[in-house]
Amino acid sequence: MSIALTEIRRSPLRFGLLTAAVGLLLALVLFLATVGGALLSRITGALERQSAPVLVFAVEARRNVQASLIAPGVAERVAAVPGVAAVAPWVTRGFTLRTGAGLRDGTLIGYEPGGPGAPTDIVEGRLPRMNGEAVLSALDAEAGFEVGSTVRVLPGGSPLEIVGLAEGASFAVQPTLFTPYEGFTAIARRAFPDAGPVLPSVLAVAPAPGEDPVALARRITEAVPGVEALDRQTAVASVPGTDAIRSSLGLLLGLAFVVVVVVIGFFFLIFAVQKADVFTLLLAMGTPARSLVGGLALQVVLVVGVGSLLATGLLAALATTGDRAFPISVDPGLALGTGATAVALSLLAALGAVRRIVRIDPAAAVRGGGGELA
């Protein structure tokens, strides 16, 4: 083991470059996973962190909240399905917000106070009690756009006072405000005076106690023509565009991991080949093969471990720059998991080098012969 550590100490360039390469690759993996997670959460957070376990869509909208319109009369039919405890309208539209911090793009969500569909994770302030009040997605709060401030919804200029902050409640990667449904319709009418009625995007449903949301969603879909009911988890997973993001990220993460493994595997194989003469001599002098393999494994673990720390540090540095459209933060669980996976895969990748070591014939020390790669 001490030989392995001494070698690292005496070959700083060789191991430094390898560690840097692994660190950068793992930083790429972490960055991809973190950005992807943050992006998905900002696209779907408002659906994920609202209180209704079941959401009912117009079937033609294909699970797209922003395309869905619930026709008049549907809510009553959904309420009549056995197992439904409460039904409330839930609507979302994009507006411009004039805040104390300037103009902002914003998503406004109308929900029924006291009914299903309210934001769940209030981290500051309270839920709205009347029209003209709203809860803001916590991540978007800033000076002039925080609890206690009043924003104007454009067009129309309707005022909304922010009375609370909800954790992770963003929708469509925009600042998101939850406000009472009735107030929402007034805001929409003021913004588009010539428009028709404001129809709910979806219906938020609370199941009766003990009712399974998945089973209830299936029953609603079967019982009410023209709608598709989904449990919350399925609704979140079905938000348009998230599939493409998940699949693309999966592809990129897979490729990046393959590169990490190939880099580690091939370079330790090179090292093993270069040191074949030394290994032969050590084996001839009685050093057990498992000791050499242990030293190699230690080097792999150290290179990937330090590379993981480097990657986490790089991500933390990136997280502080704050020049992206949405902030990211280091998730210790993700960093640890990525590092552990990389170590495990790298040890597997080093099997080629291990095989090369265990196949060395100590007798070659006296008759000569070095390592060759191919």
Add this chain to the structure above:
Amino acid sequence: MRPARIGATEVLRRPGRFAITAAVLALLVALQVVLWGLLDGLTGSTTGAYRALGADLLVYGPASRAALLRSQVSPELRARVEAADGVAAVGGLGVTLTWGRTDGAPVPTDLAVFGYERSTGRLPAPPPPGDGLADRSLSQEGVAIGDVLAVGPQGVPIRVSGWVQDASYLGQPGLWVAPATWRRVLATAAPDRVLPEGTWQALVVDAEGDAAAVAARIARATGAEALPLDEAISRLPGVEAQRASFLQLIGATTLVAGLVVALFFALITLERVRLFGVLKAVGVSSAQLLGALALQALTVTGAAYAVGVAAAVALARVAPEEVPIRLTGGRVLWVAPVLVGTALLGLATSLRRVVRIDPATAVVGR
């Protein structure tokens, strides 16, 4: 034998030694090409409609933050825009995000229904009311010329009368229709966003002279948001964020590729110090040795580039349908000089070591 030839012969006779680096570089090339492909795919399906417009400027209602769906341009505002200096022609534009279904289709398809008033860019003049020009991507979903799409919750019938290439919006295929048809769709698919007759979401403007200067004049004179087309495209939701994130990823991949080459040639140089000493002892210069190494680096990089591009193309073919990879020749070619430059930079890390090799090494060892 000249050093360059020795270098080439070594690559030919011991490909295994170089295959390692070539394989790693090929994977990094594949990653880069796929990243560019994803960026182009995501951006293309978001911005196609605006690029199809090909106009000089887009003008949005005040305080709309360049968002079509919440912008309103009244007839009065339009008149002021038309009167602004440098404005050559103006047409109304509006969009409704909805869905449509041909008779017998099992599932509807998402649509961005655009109403427009005049021909610009790749768009011909608006079709007659009831007809629509569809984004060609709809043909992959079984839609054909002459098919009638039932659009929106009330199934407004629109007959597909032609195709427009690359004209989707926010990931939804565009369907370009006459103003009256669009207003029918708007009234049923977004009843709470109906606009009065004559009011549009935006104006498509042809400018005389510098588009940015005309945009600034329009904004000053009318209070509307006027943007040159490129800026309007970059203000579409998610475009800038996507671009910035992907460029960071591509930059990181390029950096790693450089490090891999640096690491590999540092190792090769270390391994061959004595051989280089012999070559120097018989009169080969450091420049010649570096030339031979550069030749090897370029050979490895070239092979890696070819394999990496082939891998990326294969990956794009087998990728799931929802992964929007769009590979273009320009992007694929662009990766080559970046990769070669990175490889040569990586090789430069061995420069000092090669120059400092003492020919006496050949006799007395290191």
